[in-house]
Amino acid sequence: MQTTFSLGTIDWTIILIYFVFVLGIGWALKRYMKDSSAFLEAGRSLPAWVTGLAFISANLGAIEMIGMAASGAKYGMMTVHFYWIGAIPAMIFLAIFMMPFYYGSKARSVPEYLKLRFDEKTRGFNAFAFAIMTVFSSGISMYALALLAQVIMPLEIDWNILGMHIGEFDFYLFVSAAIVLVYMVLGGLTSAIYNEVLQFFLIVIGFAPLVFIGLQDIGGWEGLKANLPENMMHSWKFAGSPDANPLGVTWFGVLMGLGFVLSFGYWTTNFLVVQRAMAAGSMSAARKTPLIGAFPKMFLPLLVVIPGMIALALTNVGSLELPMKEGTMVTDFDKVIPMLLLRYMPVGVLGLGITALMASFMSGMAGNVSAFNTVFTFDIYQSYIKPNKSDKHYLKVGRWTTVVGVLVSILTAYVARSFNNVMDFLQLIFAFVNAPLFAAFLLGMFWKRTTGHAAFWGLIGGTISAAVHHGFTLPAGASAGVKGGFFGLVNTYPSEMAQNFWTAIYAFSTALILTFMITLLTKKLKTDDELKGLVYSLTPKVKDDSKYWYQKPQVMAIIIGAIAIVLSIIFW
Amino acid sequence: MGLDIKIPIGLMFTILGLILTILGIVTAGDTEMYEQALGYNINLFSGIIMLVFGCFMLFTSQLFKKKKTEE
Numbered sequence: 001m002q003t004t005f006s007l008g009t010i011d012w013t014i015i016l017i018y019f020v021f022v023l024g025i026g027w028a029l030k031r032y033m034k035d036s037s038a039f040l041e042a043g044r045s046l047p048a049w050v051t052g053l054a055f056i057s058a059n060l061g062a063i064e065m066i067g068m069a070a071s072g073a074k075y076g077m078m079t080v081h082f083y084w085i086g087a088i089p090a091m092i093f094l095a096i097f098m099m100p101f102y103y104g105s106k107a108r109s110v111p112e113y114l115k116l117r118f119d120e121k122t123r124g125f126n127a128f129a130f131a132i133m134t135v136f137s138s139g140i141s142m143y144a145l146a147l148l149a150q151v152i153m154p155l156e157i158d159w160n161i162l163g164m165h166i167g168e169f170d171f172y173l174f175v176s177a178a179i180v181l182v183y184m185v186l187g188g189l190t191s192a193i194y195n196e197v198l199q200f201f202l203i204v205i206g207f208a209p210l211v212f213i214g215l216q217d218i219g220g221w222e223g224l225k226a227n228l229p230e231n232m233m234h235s236w237k238f239a240g241s242p243d244a245n246p247l248g249v250t251w252f253g254v255l256m257g258l259g260f261v262l263s264f265g266y267w268t269t270n271f272l273v274v275q276r277a278m279a280a281g282s283m284s285a286a287r288k289t290p291l292i293g294a295f296p297k298m299f300l301p302l303l304v305v306i307p308g309m310i311a312l313a314l315t316n317v318g319s320l321e322l323p324m325k326e327g328t329m330v331t332d333f334d335k336v337i338p339m340l341l342l343r344y345m346p347v348g349v350l351g352l353g354i355t356a357l358m359a360s361f362m363s364g365m366a367g368n369v370s371a372f373n374t375v376f377t378f379d380i381y382q383s384y385i386k387p388n389k390s391d392k393h394y395l396k397v398g399r400w401t402t403v404v405g406v407l408v409s410i411l412t413a414y415v416a417r418s419f420n421n422v423m424d425f426l427q428l429i430f431a432f433v434n435a436p437l438f439a440a441f442l443l444g445m446f447w448k449r450t451t452g453h454a455a456f457w458g459l460i461g462g463t464i465s466a467a468v469h470h471g472f473t474l475p476a477g478a479s480a481g482v483k484g485g486f487f488g489l490v491n492t493y494p495s496e497m498a499q500n501f502w503t504a505i506y507a508f509s510t511a512l513i514l515t516f517m518i519t520l521l522t523k524k525l526k527t528d529d530e531l532k533g534l535v536y537s538l539t540p541k542v543k544d545d546s547k548y549w550y551q552k553p554q555v556m557a558i559i560i561g562a563i564a565i566v567l568s569i570i571f572w
Numbered sequence: 573m574g575l576d577i578k579i580p581i582g583l584m585f586t587i588l589g590l591i592l593t594i595l596g597i598v599t600a601g602d603t604e605m606y607e608q609a610l611g612y613n614i615n616l617f618s619g620i621i622m623l624v625f626g627c628f629m630l631f632t633s634q635l636f637k638k639k640k641t642e643e
Contacts, residue, residue, distance in 0.1 A: 021584045348595045348615040
């Protein structure tokens with residue numbers, strides 16, 4: 001089967017027009033970048049619908065687009081748990097309960113909030129871990145883009161520049177990095193956010209025809225049902241026992257592991273997404289950011305999960321052949337989206353679909369670079385390297401950090417290319433560091449007694465317990481190594497997902513218990529006055545200034561919750 | 573920020589919408605080209621939707637609001 005596209009002039013024109021607009025936005029924003037706040041915090045001035053769409057778009061990068069389609073093909077409808085039980089409750093919680101502290105405290109980043117609430121070492125730990133994680137994530141996005149681009153847009157590049165061999169992979173890597181670099185240096189966080197909004201609309205409009213035609217081809221929902229096993233067509237029905245469903249997890253694992261620990265940990269403490277809400281123009285807009293994002297988020301499975309299911313159904317009917325992973329007999333589900341684009345899209349919309357994919361990868365890169373900038377400049381440079389300099393100085397540092405961030409990302413993209421296992425291993429370590437973070441926030445925000453020592457050692461302890469759990473368990477069929485089991489084997493899980501969920505549950509519980517106990521043993525160093533605006537009981541309730549009742553965050557939250565429940569029942 | 577994001581979004585989708593609509597009209601009836609899309613003239617459909625969306629964004633942007641207040 002043909003595995004490359006033949007792009008027409010029109011397809012290339014569409015891609016070029018997108019690049020022109022992306023760079024144009026950066027150029028138009030340049031004159032507004034007068035201080036470090038404008039560059040690194042978007043001047044805290046954006047409307048809620050812009051930050052709301054950027055909030056979910058920042059997460060809609062390579063891993064989400066490619067990974068969720070692959071999960072759709074592997075786990076079927078159970079993948080929707082990542083949305084309706086995963087993201088939605090966490091986004092509501094962030095909006096209603098946590099945003100008042102993030103936005104109201106005037107902290108410029110998540111690590112800075114940790115410094116205000118706890119102490120210097122907690123901030124330092126989080127800032128360094130986060131900074132390293134973001135450049136690696138950005139590198140993975142770039143790697144995925146270059147890999148995809150060389151497959152779908154073969155240019156037959158074989159240059160020799162100063163003794164260095166430049167192939168297609170290198171060409172696409174440098175071009176995309178250069179574009180992101182230019183628009184980020186020009187417009188900073190605002191550039192990143194504006195391009196995320198642009199990307200959101202491109203993905204919706206570019207992928208809708210793909211899903212529409214794909215569904216028609218398989219015979220609609222009924223056809224999908226007829227050609228997939230029954231346990232792939234339900235989200236909850238087979239969650240009673242881990243052996244009955246493709247995810248290999250029970251309802252408890254889904255609720256606690258994914259719904260509570262992993263999702264709350266990601267959506268409420270990851271600065272990459274929280275930064276979007278903090279860039280909003282007012283407290284009310286900041287609280288509405290995750291809520292406005294939640295509306296489209298609920299319907300994203302239609303665009304990213306269903307294509308995976310369509311591809312598997314087509315394979316079952318025998319009308320599509322998915323490629324194998326290089327050198328193995330394992331189906332490579334990561335190629336689902338490009339395969340479907342190739343199958344259904346004629347010249348024209350094909351260019352649109354590819355543009356949407358590239359936009360998603362590039363803004364995934366830019367999102368990470370923008371978060372890295374802010375954390376590096378404020379939490380590492382200003383705190384540990386050169387404090388008390390002029391604002392102009394920090395603006396300059398922010399700009400140069402962008403350059404460094406992109407360069408390091410290019411490096412990590414090559415690391416990802418040469419040592420696949422190294423990247424898996426790094427992502428694993430980040431998962432260990434992130435899992436207990438939500439415990440520190442939960443106790444810190446709602447229990448004023450929680451001390452800095454307790455939070456710090458809770459984080460360390462939680463991270464270690466995650467590593468220990470992972471080291472003693474393995475998903476079925478895997479051998480000891482990155483997948484786990486490096487300390488020996490105590491338990492085997494039916495799937496990698498199940499193992500991840502339980503690692504998160506152990507890490508969170510350990511961090512929660514440790515933080516609680518150490519708090520009781522240590523002295524509270526911060527006075528109630530210092531904790532004002534940072535802890536629930538010491539902060540006056542925010543009054544919402546929305547004009548209409550349906551614009552109030554609480555009302556929006558109830559409507560979103562109700563829709564998510566109805567969707568879960570329909571696809572039970 | 574001084575730049576209204578609706579302007580670049582509106583402009584881009586209007587331009588891309590126009591391109592796809594024209595392509596759709598020119599290639600209408602080309603059954604071979606649209607065979608892979610199950611016979612749907614997908615360029616025309618997508619083009620019109622993008623055109624409508626692009627124009628909507630432009631008309632609700634600062635570009636038109638400013639003019640109104642000046643009048």
